[in-house]
Amino acid sequence: MILPSPQQLRYLSALADHGHFGRAAAACAVTQSTLSAGILALERQLDTALIERGATKRPVFTPIGLEVVARARAALSALEAVAETAAATRDPLSGPLRLGVIPTIGPFLLPRLMPALRKAFPRLKLYLREDMTERLMAHLDAGKLDLLLLALPCDCSVAEIETIAPDPFLLALPANHRLAALPQVPLGALAGERVLLLEDGHCLRAQAQEACGLPRGLSAEGFAATSLHTLVQMVAGGLGLTLLPRLAVEGGVLNGTDLVVRPVQADTPGEATPARTLALAWRPRSPRAAEFRSLAPAIAEGVG
Known part of the structure; x- marks a missing residue:
């Protein structure tokens, strides 16, 4: 044969x-x-x-x-x-690495992460692809990408996962809104408010809904955005409130607006702060798994 x-x-x-x-x-x-x-x-x-x-x-x-x-x-x-x-045996973390990153992480983390990675791993050549989680997972499975930087929870059961750091949600709202007077906003206080989220297909939408346990009746039907920057402009235009990852806020997503942010807290004492989790994902049994895990501390340091 x-x-x-x-x-x-x-x-x-x-x-x-x-x-x-x-x-x-x-x-x-x-x-x-x-x-x-x-x-x-x-x-x-x-x-x-x-x-x-x-x-x-x-x-x-x-x-x-x-x-x-x-x-x-x-x-x-x-x-x-x-x-x-x-x-990997000869020279760990060197040569080409095809990294996929989701849009709610890439623009806010990569500008401060890339210089640190270049300094720590000078022989590493990163090729970046930004896309939504579902398509990145398909590219990973097809061998077109080596590693993903994404957020949990997500449908990524077919990959090996290394968690990096929590990324708490913050409530973004106009400075004159009644909830802006609170140092922390209980999730129950969002009942009856128009909370704007990314459109279906973005994992951040489901993560915000799950992590924050959005109350029944919380609705923004007819209002959705394809990016966090658009979402912020909708809030600045008086259309409602939104939940943003701290990473995006620290990355400047609110620049040029008069919006303020407030931490959100669970209604039940002792419950964890609502957050998503940043993580790395790669194909099971990848020979570079040890390399990928060694990247997690460097990325965590970039997250701050």
């Missing part, structure tokens, strides 16, 4: 990723004819059609083609792990 070559698997995976022969070829740094020939040779070796060849210019994978793509990605990830194991 003649086994597929890693290059053939890369061609096939790139075609699935880009959905276009030309863009896939460019991603693999080869000509389109080279990529097409490599995939055709793979089909002949496997004695099966992986792509439907018809009038459409966009590649359509056959059912077996989709399964082979999934196995190709797993095989490439395993091959990369072989090289990573050796590299």
